Amino acid sequence: MNDDYLPLLLVLIPLGPIALWLIVTTAISIVSGWFRLQRTYPPMPAQVRTSLPRQSAEMGFGVAFSRALTLTAGPDGIGISVSRLLGPFLRPVTIPWHAITAERRHMFMAQGVRLTFGRPEVGTLTIHARSWDQLAPFSPAPRMARDLPPITARLAIAGLVKAWLLLTGTAATAFYAIPRLFTDSGPPLVFCIMMPGMGFAMLMALRYLRQPR
Structure with missing residues (x-):
């Protein structure tokens, strides 16, 4: 090998994993619909009454986050954030309560709740039912949790x-x-x-x- 290429290789070899990481995380951001949520719901100050770290969920077109999300709730809505390691370009979003529709769904070996954001729909998030039971009481309409029909x-x-x-x-x-x-x-x-x-x-x-x- 020509020694003239050695400095170039020393630069490119570390950049390979970084480039792959950026490609994968960007693809996840697009397929999950997170970028669309960011555009629809711009940053705003929000009161946080409860925080659920290390949550698992399914988002968008089948993107599964395993113990990677932090969900928050307060009078302003539900907040969603993810580690920068999984989403370097993803900022936390807060979905106002009036834009959320909930319905029972079955997750992998567990009961879940599918949250639809916006009318018309701009994104979805399926979380464990027990997580929803901790978030919904902070809605201005706390009956959201009680009135949700049980899974058939x-x-x-x-x-x-x-x-x-x-x-x-x-x-x-x-x-x-x-x-x-x-x-x-x-x-x-x-x-x-x-x-x-x-x-x-x-x-x-x-x-x-x-x-x-």
Whole structure:
């Protein structure tokens, strides 16, 4: 290698991960709809009565934030913020209460509440039901939490079935494929499906029975 390129490589090698980080976080910002929320709801001073750090949520077109959001609530609305590590260009936003519509949804193995922002819609956020129960009482209309209809049994079962299919499929694929990477044989496909399938089915049944009615 020509030594003339060495200084250039020493500069480009550290920039590669930084460029990738910027590309990924920018894509997340766009797909989640956060940029649109920033444009619609400009910064404003807001009173914070409660703060819920390390919250998990689904935002926009299926973007999942795992214990990465901080949710706040007060008389002005619900505030959403994220770590600068995940969103270097994302500023906290406060959604006024009058622009929020809530409905029950089923998250992965848990009950959730889908918040729709704006009329017409400019963004969505699905959070755990227990988080909503802590935020909604600070609304000027505290009945928002009490009047939210409970999740139906059909919707709860549908969500648990989707979780069962995902978990069983992932485990069965691993049980079937990994041994065959090192040997010419492995457990039969039926065994690979039935063993995790039965275990996860019992787990889903327990989750359903423990859900509040």
